[in-house]
Amino acid sequence: MASELLDALTLLEKEKGISRDVLIDAIEAALVSAYRRNFNQAQNVRTDLNLENGSMRVFARKEVVEEVFDPRLEISVEEAQQMNPNYQVEDVVEMEVTPKDFGRIAAQTAKQVVTQRVREAERGIIYSEFIDREEDIMTGIVQRQDPKFIYVSLGKIEAILPANEQMPTEHYKPHDRIKVFITKVEKTTKGPQIFVSRTHPGLLKRLFEIEVPEIFDGTVEIKSVAREAGDRSKISVHSDNPEVDPVGSCVGPKGSRVQAVVNELKGEKIDIVKWSDDPVVFVANALSPSKVLDVIVSQDEKATTVVVPDYQLSLAIGKRGQNARLAAKLTGWKIDIKPESEARQAGIYPRDERLLIFDDEIEEDSDID
Incomplete structure (x- = not known):
């Protein structure tokens, strides 16, 4: 697990330009959410991802107080000092609370986070590339059409040619090569959306x-x-x-x-x-x-x-x-x-x-x- 994850992070950093530290922070944040979701825990926790041996541990963080009102978030001075005599009020105590089968959940969570970050990075790269090409011309290939749009492949992404941007004298067929004018590039939750025109001056x-x-x-x-x-x-x-x-x-x-x-x-x-x-x-x-x-x-x-x-x-x-x-x-x-x-x-x-x-x-x- 450790070597596979390390190799994956190195490859992503090289090919996609995604910082390894950014990915590790994202994985650790996702592990916290996974722990709370799967084990019905509401305490303040942090995770520790060790790339050397592949271990993933969860630590509960509790504030040292004189009187405990919420044991999920607080620990008494007496109990804390049993662990370490140097603890004082307002210090934070960390205790490992890693569940036995957390490794399986952690591995699955890490995979999901990496996949999501890769998708986001690719979308970001495409958006950065095409936002600079607004009001520019590109050659695309007609892919398919429906009553509202014709979908034109621009290589890395499929652009949308609305009906009101289509020339009334033209009939488009799949695999036709056409030049289009990029009118708008939008960033959406599903990734960048490119609008093109054949009628624009x-x-x-x-x-x-x-x-x-x-x-x-x-x-x-x-x-x-x-x-x-x-x-x-x-x-x-x-x-x-x-x-x-x-x-x-x-x-x-x-x-x-x-x-x-x-x-x-x-x-x-x-x-x-x-x-x-x-x-x-x-x-x-x-x-x-x-x-x-x-x-x-x-x-x-x-x-x-x-x-x-x-x-x-x-x-x-x-x-x-x-x-x-x-x-x-x-x-x-x-x-x-x-x-x-x-x-x-x-x-x-x-x-x-x-x-x-x-x-x-x-x-x-x-x-x-």
Whole structure:
């Protein structure tokens, strides 16, 4: 028993990073509970675990008092001094009370404690590893599913993909390999619980970081993302280096980089537009692929009125308003789109002082269909 326990403690200390002293303290505390539970004893006791010979002993601790009111916790001065003449009032006397068959109970208890501590340590290691990966991307393997969740193996642990985080255009089968975005890591009584998503805008951002070296090294920055998962997304990009084309970097040679992201998202369309700190330029870019004639800004309301050619109105608004909705999410500005004829009738277009000549200054963007 002693050698087996000693070997087990040494192995756990080496492989799991669990201190031997921590394990011994836990075992001794569990032995106290086991003694009280199995032998119906309520006195104050401590246990002594000797790793050299494998012995496990129980000692009752009693306070020396002049008059005994509770013999389970107290001992008289006279009785204590019979054991050792040096005992005085308020001293603590320890007497061995190890039951005959305590060894079997102790061994079983020690095994349970070690098993529990190993489980807790493994859970702690997994939690520490994954809490640092919140808002990161991982590749997982679909294991199984029920009406509420799909369970995705991330190697050491199974993550949960809720129904509202699943792309409506995707159908998942066991053993499918998918990339997921870790949204939340929780510590529960049953161990760490990992929640992942396929619809989160962060997934799109991380995929571009993987595919585009300029984003990974910080040369190009993704400023904002607007996504309707499974259908269409828009991202705005910027570079402080005037020699770098942020849109072209994301598109890649012959569209290879953006196409890799589209393939991972099972055909989701992606618009890549150039970011600007000028809302006039940014809103006009964000409404791509529609042509924009003018953008009238209301700073107080953080709203814009956008004038587009009559024949481009439906393109600017998009199917079920999607293009305008995504552009508003991307820029953070309210967008009201008006056709040129209506704007002329209302007297808001053309203006005397144009903020921007869009035909000349708005750059081409990328629209992957």
